[in-house]
Amino acid sequence: MKKLDRREFVKLASVAGAGTLMPDPLKVFADAVDQLFGKPRQGQIEYVPKPVANAKFGMVIDLGKCIGCRRCMYACKLENNVPDTISPPYIMVFETEAATGAIGHYSSPEMMGKGSTLFYTKLRKDKWYMPVQCNHCDDAPCVQVCPTGASYKDPDGLVIIDYDKCIGCRYCMTACPYGARRFNWWEPHVPKDRINPLVPLRRHGVVEKCTFCVHRTRRGKFTRCVEVCPNKARTFGNFNDPDSEVRKLVRNERNFRLKEVLNTGPRIWYLTKPKEKHMQWYKPLPPPTNIRGIRQ
Ligand code: SF4
Ligand code: SF4
Ligand code: SF4
Incomplete structure (x- = not known):
């Protein structure tokens, strides 16, 4: 048998x-x-270290600094052994017309081609950019609907997938309001010389997404996307530390989170572009009354 x-x-x-x-x-x-x-196979234990005690991780993305270069997206793909067959990769960078707010395109097409990724080098007046990925929500709908417990929320804020428990039902993909999850339709093909040995390859039939670079951040490193951003648009840190850079950044009145009305408690905060003439169509949300008002 x-x-x-x-x-x-x-x-x-x-x-x-x-x-x-x-x-x-x-x-x-x-x-x-x-x-x-x-215990799970595939080196899940080594790949996913224990949650960091007394930490609550999160990220701040300053849209006033993002130049739409997509280095974060490409570096994430290499760091996490994301195969070319998964499109879009974990990060999508949306391009928007500054004057009208019309969404132009997101970052998938150039990632599918070979080496044609656009690398802008400075802010453009006529466009603005918005990178989107898993928000590691505090009340994550994907975790609530997962029938096997493969998707789970850890106390340090990270939402993780145990690939050995994932049965590929894709309930989580339907539940996620941010389109953050990807399904592995094929066996992963990552060229041998491109494989990061610290990250397991996910097999055909499971769901995957941004991990907040769990293999790095729980070992005291920044996420790869934060490391490579040339304009420091991204900041990662521990919200439980009152002196952390992320805590300082979210005090800025430009802060907002995606689809806050859904009460998913995203752990990525955005800062809108500073008010500019060509950005007048955009009305930022009112700032929170105080820092304790932010769910942690
Ligand atoms: S690397 Fe930084 S500037 Fe470039 S697209 Fe990503 S967030 Fe924006
Ligand atoms: S963004 Fe989507 S996949 Fe990520 S934790 Fe929230 S609901 Fe889950
Ligand atoms: S935190 Fe890591 S896994 Fe998530 S988007 Fe950034 S580089 Fe990719």
Whole structure:
């Protein structure tokens, strides 16, 4: 008889459990998976270090500084072994007409081609840019709908996917209001000389997304996208530290978060462009009353 692996077991168990009156079928499945297969394979333990104690990570992206160069997007792809078959990659950089607010295009087309990524070098008056990725939401809908516990929220703020528990049902993709998740339609093909040995390749049939560079940030490093941004549009840090750069930045009255009305509690804060003549169509949200008003 063919031996089931962890993922196949979860898939079968999910189907078998549907329609029965078990008290908490999802918990039973998750416990059974852990008991049968022990700790996750694929080096998940080494890849995902323990959450950092007393930390609450988050990011600030200053749209007044983003020049739309897409270096963050490309560096993220290399750092995280994102195959060319996943498009768009974890970061999408939207280009918008400054005068009208009309969205021009996002960053996928040039990433699909070979080496044609556009690298702008300075701010453009006629455009503005908005990078979007997983927000590592505090009340993440993707976590709530995941039937196997593969998507989970850690106390230091990161939303992680355990690829060994993912059965590829894609509920999370439907639930995410930010379009932040990608499905692996094919086996990953990353050229050998491009593979980052610190990050596992995700197999065909699982969902993936930005990890806030868990393999770096939990070891005291910045995310790769923060490191490469030439205009320092991105800042990553610990919101529990009152002296951190991120805490200082979100005191700025230009701060807002994506779709705040949904109460997902995104852990990425944006700063709008400073008021300029050609930006008058844009009305920034009112600033929060004080720093404690920000969910942490
Ligand atoms: S690297 Fe920085 S400036 Fe370039 S697109 Fe990304 S956030 Fe914007
Ligand atoms: S942005 Fe989407 S994928 Fe990321 S935590 Fe929020 S709901 Fe989940
Ligand atoms: S934090 Fe890491 S995984 Fe997330 S977008 Fe930036 S480089 Fe990619």
